[in-house]
Structures are given as C-alpha cells and as structure tokens.
Amino acid sequence: MPIVKYPRAVEPRWHEWDEKAQKCGLRHTVYAVNGDQYTGEWLDNLKHGKGTQIWKHTGAIYSGDWKFGKRDGYGSYSIPDPVTKEYKKVYTGWWKNDRKCGYGTMFYPSGEHYEGEWSGGLRSGWGRMCYGDGSIYEGQWLADQPGGQGMLCLPNENRYEGGWKDGKKHGPGRFFYLDKGQLLEGIWVADIPKCGIMIDFGRDEAPAPTQYPIPKV
Structure with missing residues (x-):
C-alpha cells in the first residue's frame, strides 16, 4: 500500500517576525x-x-x-x-x-522658577513662584495664575496679603508699605485698591518714612 506524505504545515515567516517585534x-x-x-x-x-x-x-x-x-x-x-x-x-x-x-x-528660561502643585499641565493648587525681578508669590493658583489667597513679596520688602483673581489682586487684602512705614487695608478690584484705611505701621523702622505721620481719628 503506497504511503502518502503530506507536507508539514509551516507557519508563515511573518508570524515569527511579528512575534519578535512585539x-x-x-x-x-x-x-x-x-x-x-x-x-x-x-x-x-x-x-x-x-x-x-x-x-x-x-x-x-x-x-x-x-x-x-x-x-x-x-x-x-x-x-x-x-x-x-x-x-x-x-x-x-x-x-x-x-x-x-x-x-x-x-x-523657566528667564531664570524664574515655580515649585508647587499642578493639574492638567497648569499651575493649580498651592505653590511658590520666584520671578526674575526678585518678587516672590506664595499662595493659591488657579488655571496657571494666582487665584484665591496669597502673598506677594516685592524686592523692596513691601508685600501684599489677600485675595487674588486671574493673576491680579482682588477682594479683601492688606498692603504693607514697609519702606514708608504704612499699611493699607481695604478692597481690591483687578489690581486696583477701591476703598480702604491707611495707617502708620512700623514707621520708626522704615528706611524712608513719610514726612508726617497719619493723624489718628
């Protein structure tokens, strides 16, 4: 009785190549x-x-x-x-x-740097930003800009503490003019103080105080 030999099933070469490429x-x-x-x-x-x-x-x-x-x-x-x-x-x-x-x-390329929280690639949450002019902002961020409560310290040591919105002073806040020995406490809208009370603050230690103190009411 004749013996019939069937060719062995050979797996295509591309299967081997594909497996090696995985x-x-x-x-x-x-x-x-x-x-x-x-x-x-x-x-x-x-x-x-x-x-x-x-x-x-x-x-x-x-x-x-x-x-x-x-x-x-x-x-x-x-x-x-x-x-x-x-x-x-x-x-x-x-x-x-x-x-x-x-x-x-x-x-950042300008020498500035930010350390804090991020969300979706944007500064969001609590963080500290050191700017090229020597200013430092520390506080809350929203959509890559200061938003919420925060403090901005200027190179001359004057500082603002209070509310922020869209990167600008907004809401109740206090601005310490330490170079003049004065303090402004009031309400800001889009970086502009709309109303408030100015008093002397640390006048004796101020490097450049005003000529006359603010009269007490």
Missing part, C-alpha cells in the same frame, strides 16, 4: 522612524514602567515613569542649551496622562 518587558534602545529613541520597559508595545525618551527634533529628554505609552508618575524633563549643548532641567515632578500633575518644580 515589545514587552525591558528592551534596549528602540528607534522610531522619525529618529526619536526610547530605552526602557514596555507592555503590549507601549512604553510602560521606567524609561528614557529622547526627541530627535528638539533634543529634549524625559527620564522617569511611563504608563500605557504616556508619561505618568515621577520624572524629569530637560532640554539642551542652544549654545553649550548641555542639558538644562525644565521640570521635575509628577505627571499624569502625559501632563504635569501633582507636585513639581518648573524652571
């Missing part, structure tokens, strides 16, 4: 078609876990946590200096869904 677990550097590169952990072909991404076009680098292809967790984002090519840290802190979210520190 990214899961720790991998060495993987390059994208646009030149970006990523070194770190993967899950189901998505960046997931610890990893470092370098963007070819800008040279920016992110090193930290990833979740399903997006920055999520704690990480640092840096960019190269256009002259020295040395990396300068831009942001260090927490991320969620590829945006700054939670507590973090942001360094």
